[in-house]
Amino acid sequence: MAEDNCQCGESGFKKLAEYIRQFPDKKTALIKVLYEAQHIFGFLSKDVMLFVADKLDVPAAKISGVVSFYSYFTTTPKGRTQIKCCMGTACFVRGAEKIISRFEEKLNIKRGETGADLEYSLDSLRCVGACGLAPVVLVNDQVFGKLEAADVDTILANNQG
Amino acid sequence: MVSLKINGKSVEVPEGSTILDAAGKLGVHIPTLCRFDLHDINLHNQGASCRVCMVEVAGRRNLAPACATPVMEGMDVKTHTPKVINARRVVVELILSNHPKTCLTCPKNTNCELQALAAELSIGNIGFSGKTTQHKIDYSSPAYVRDMNKCVLCRRCETMCTQVQTVNALSGLNRGFTTTVGPAFNMPIAESTCVSCGQCVAICPTAALSEVNNVGKVWDAIRNPDKFVIVQTAPAVRAALGEAFGLPAGVPVTGKMAAALRMFGFDKVYDTDFAADLTIMEEASEFIHRLKHGGRLPILTSCCPGWVKFFEHQFSDMLDVPSTCKSPQQMFGAIAKTWLAKELKVDPAKMVVVSVMPCIAKKYEAGRAEMAPGGVPDVDIVLTTRELAKMIREAGINFAQLDDEGFDDPMGESTGAGVIFGASGGVLEAALRTAYEWITGKTLDKVDFMDLRGMSGIKEATIDVAGTPVSVAVASGLGNARQLLEAIRAGEKQYHVIEVMACPGGCIDGGGQPYHKGHVDVLLKRMEALYTEDKTKVLRKSHENPFIKKLYAEFLGEPHSELAHKLLHTSYVKRPRM
Numbered sequence: 001m002a003e004d005n006c007q008c009g010e011s012g013f014k015k016l017a018e019y020i021r022q023f024p025d026k027k028t029a030l031i032k033v034l035y036e037a038q039h040i041f042g043f044l045s046k047d048v049m050l051f052v053a054d055k056l057d058v059p060a061a062k063i064s065g066v067v068s069f070y071s072y073f074t075t076t077p078k079g080r081t082q083i084k085c086c087m088g089t090a091c092f093v094r095g096a097e098k099i100i101s102r103f104e105e106k107l108n109i110k111r112g113e114t115g116a117d118l119e120y121s122l123d124s125l126r127c128v129g130a131c132g133l134a135p136v137v138l139v140n141d142q143v144f145g146k147l148e149a150a151d152v153d154t155i156l157a158n159n160q161g
Numbered sequence: 162m163v164s165l166k167i168n169g170k171s172v173e174v175p176e177g178s179t180i181l182d183a184a185g186k187l188g189v190h191i192p193t194l195c196r197f198d199l200h201d202i203n204l205h206n207q208g209a210s211c212r213v214c215m216v217e218v219a220g221r222r223n224l225a226p227a228c229a230t231p232v233m234e235g236m237d238v239k240t241h242t243p244k245v246i247n248a249r250r251v252v253v254e255l256i257l258s259n260h261p262k263t264c265l266t267c268p269k270n271t272n273c274e275l276q277a278l279a280a281e282l283s284i285g286n287i288g289f290s291g292k293t294t295q296h297k298i299d300y301s302s303p304a305y306v307r308d309m310n311k312c313v314l315c316r317r318c319e320t321m322c323t324q325v326q327t328v329n330a331l332s333g334l335n336r337g338f339t340t341t342v343g344p345a346f347n348m349p350i351a352e353s354t355c356v357s358c359g360q361c362v363a364i365c366p367t368a369a370l371s372e373v374n375n376v377g378k379v380w381d382a383i384r385n386p387d388k389f390v391i392v393q394t395a396p397a398v399r400a401a402l403g404e405a406f407g408l409p410a411g412v413p414v415t416g417k418m419a420a421a422l423r424m425f426g427f428d429k430v431y432d433t434d435f436a437a438d439l440t441i442m443e444e445a446s447e448f449i450h451r452l453k454h455g456g457r458l459p460i461l462t463s464c465c466p467g468w469v470k471f472f473e474h475q476f477s478d479m480l481d482v483p484s485t486c487k488s489p490q491q492m493f494g495a496i497a498k499t500w501l502a503k504e505l506k507v508d509p510a511k512m513v514v515v516s517v518m519p520c521i522a523k524k525y526e527a528g529r530a531e532m533a534p535g536g537v538p539d540v541d542i543v544l545t546t547r548e549l550a551k552m553i554r555e556a557g558i559n560f561a562q563l564d565d566e567g568f569d570d571p572m573g574e575s576t577g578a579g580v581i582f583g584a585s586g587g588v589l590e591a592a593l594r595t596a597y598e599w600i601t602g603k604t605l606d607k608v609d610f611m612d613l614r615g616m617s618g619i620k621e622a623t624i625d626v627a628g629t630p631v632s633v634a635v636a637s638g639l640g641n642a643r644q645l646l647e648a649i650r651a652g653e654k655q656y657h658v659i660e661v662m663a664c665p666g667g668c669i670d671g672g673g674q675p676y677h678k679g680h681v682d683v684l685l686k687r688m689e690a691l692y693t694e695d696k697t698k699v700l701r702k703s704h705e706n707p708f709i710k711k712l713y714a715e716f717l718g719e720p721h722s723e724l725a726h727k728l729l730h731t732s733y734v735k736r737p738r739m
Contacts (some may be wrong), residue, residue, distance in 0.1 A: 062323075
C-alpha cells in the first residue's frame with residue numbers, strides 16, 4: 001500500500017481517506033480530492049496519486065493526466081513560502097518582470113524553482129483578476145499590489161520575522 | 162432522416178450522423194487522420210483533434226470538422242473549395258512541421274497514414290519551422306517501442322486502451338506543446354498496467370507505436386552455423402500473411418508460408434497448431450479433473466498472454482481460476498527443446514526456437530521468467546506476421562507465386578482443432594471436441610459449435626454432455642472479458658469454461674497482423690479462412706493427432722503427468738491494479 005512507503009506521515013493519508021469517504025460518487029470527486037491532497041501534503045507525490053487512484057477506483061494514468069494538465073497541481077515539493085508573481089498583461093506592462101527578477105536575485109532561485117532548503121518557491125502565473133493592483137504578487141494566500149522592486153526586499157524581510 | 166447537400170448532391174442520412182458519414186454514403190472522399198471507427202468492437206475515435214477533415218458549410222462562419230459535425234436538415238456542404246483545400250494543406254503542414262522527416266528508415270515506411278496523407282495532398286514544401294517536441298523513446302517493453310516524437314495526438318491508442326480494452330494504461334499527459342500520450346507518471350510502459358495486447362500498435366496511424374523488430378536477430382541465428390534454428394507459425398498468421406503481398410483477405414497461405422520459411426534456411430519448419438493440439442490435451446484434462454473433483458470453476462483459458470497479464474493486474478484475487486496451461490507457443494518451445502531435440506539428436510543448447518505470431522504480447526510472453534525453466538527459454542525469438550512479411554520482402558521472394566509446401570514432422574502435424582485457435586471461440590470449440598469425447602466415451606459427430614463463432618464480443622452456449630449441461634462463454638476484447646469476470650466475481654453468472662482472447666475477434670485481429678486499417682470485413686474473412694482450413698482436415702479433434710499420441714506414448718506419459726506439469730504448465734503473479 002501507498003501508506004507504507006510514504007515519508008509524509010500516516011496522518012496525512014488518514015486525513016485524506018477521511019475526506020474521500022464523504023463522496024458517494026467517487027469517480028466524480030477526483031479534482032476535489034486532488035485539491036485536498038495537495039493541501040494536506042503540499043504536493044502530489046506518486047504515492048499520494050496511487051493512493052487516490054486506489055481509493056477512488058480511477059486509473060492512475062488518468063490521475064496522472066489530470067495532475068499534469070492543471071498548472072495548479074504540483075508533483076514536486078514546494079517551499080514553505082510560495083511566491084507567485086502575476087505576469088498577466090496588466091501586471092506585465094506595469095513592471096512585473098522587474099519584480100520577479102528581484103525575487104530571483106534575492107532568493108537565488110529562478111522562476112519555477114524551489115530553494116534547496118524548501119523555504120521559498122517562486123512561480124509566475126497568469127492574471128489573478130486584480131489588475132487594478134498591478135503588478136500583483138501572491139505570498140502564500142496574501143495579495144500584495146502596486147509593487148515596486150524595492151518592495152520585494154520589505155516583503156521578504158517581513159516574511160522572515 | 163435528415164436530408165442535406167454535399168457538393169450539390171442530395172443525400173439522406175439518419176439523425177445523429179456526421180457530415181463524414183453522409184459524404185461516405187455519396188462516395189465523396191474527405192481525408193481524415195485522427196478519426197478511427199470500428200463499429201463492431203465499439204471503438205469510436207472522433208476527437209476532431211487533427212482538423213484534416215475540415216469542410217465548408219454554407220452559413221457557418223468557420224470551417225467544420227466533418228468527422229464530428231452532426232448533419233442538419235438542409236445543410237449545404239462543400240468538400241473541396243479553395244478555402245477547404247488550403248486549410249487542409251496548412252493543417253497537414255503544421256503536423257509535419259513537428260514530425261521527424263525520417264520516413265525512409267521509419268518502421269512504418271509505406272504503411273504510415275500521415276505519409277499517405279502528405280502524398281494525397283501533394284505536400285512538397287513545409288511552410289513552417291520552429292521548435293520540435295523532444296520525447297525520450299521508450300524501449301522498456303520487449304513487445305513494442307514508443308516513439309512519441311512521431312505521435313500526432315490522435316488519441317486512437319488511448320481510446321482503444323481505455324474504452325475497448327479497459328486496460329487504462331494510457332492517458333493524455335501534460336498540456337500545450339509538451340502534450341503526449343503515455344502511462345501514469347509517464348513512466349516506462351513496461352512498469353505500467355499495459356498488457357502488450359498491441360491493439361494500440363495496430364491502429365496507430367504513424368510509427369509512434371511499433372513492434373520491437375526481431376528480424377535481424379532471426380537472420381543472425383539462421384546464418385550462424387553452430388545453431389539449429391527451427392520455426393513455428395501460429396494459426397492466425399496463415400490467414401493474414403497473404404494480405405501483405407496483395408492477395409485478397411481470407412486466402413490462407415499456409416503452404417506458401419512454409420515454402421518461404423524453408424527458403425530462408427530454417428533447419429525445420431513446424432506449426433504452432435501442433436502445440437495447440439497439445440494445449441487441448443492438457444486443458445481438456447484439467448477441465449475434466451476440476452469438473453469431477455469439485456475444483457474451481459469456471460476454468461479460464463490461458464493461451465493469450467495479453468489476457469494473462471490483464472487478469473494478473475485486474476483480477477489478482479482470482480489467480481486460481483485460469484488454467485495453468487502454458488500457451489501453445491510456449492508448449493511448442495518446451496517440447497522442442499526436450500523431446501524433439503532428442504528425436505533429432507540435436508543439442509538443445511544449440512537449438513534456437515523462433516516463432517511467428519499474430520501478436521506482439523507473445524514477444525513479452527517468451528521473456529517471462531516462468532517461461533524459462535532452468536534459465537533456458539522455451540522460445541528464443543518472436544516475430545510478428547508483419548515482421549515475417551518484411552523478411553519475405555527482404556529476401557526478394559515472390560510470395561504469391563510460391564508453390565505450396567508442407568510442414569516438417571513431427572511438430573508440423575495438426576488437426577482442425579488446432580487451426581481454429583486463431584479465431585475467437587476456437588480454443589473453446591477445440592477443447593469441447595475433445596472433452597466431450599473423453600467425458601462421454603462417445604464419438605462427437607457434429608464438431609462445429611456455431612454459437613461460439615463470429616465477431617461478437619461475448620458469446621454464450623450451453624452444451625449437453627451426456628445429460629450434463631455444460632455452460633460456456635467466450636469473450637474477445639479485454640473490456641468484454643472484464644465485464645464477464647466482474648459478473649462472475651459478483652456471483653451473477655456461472656460457467657464451466659470461459660475462453661478469453663485480448664484482441665477483438667481473437668488472434669486474427671492480433672496486434673502483429675497486417676494493418677486492417679479499420680476494415681472489419683477483413684477480420685471476418687481471416688476468420689472464415691481458418692474455419693475453412695479446419696473443415697478440409699481429415700482429423701478435427703486434437704486427441705486424434707497421431708504425433709500427439711506419439712509424444713505422450715514415448716515421452717510425456719499422459720496429460721498432467723509429472724513431466725507434463727514441469728514442461729507444459731505455469732503459474733501466475735499478482736500484479737498491482739493501478
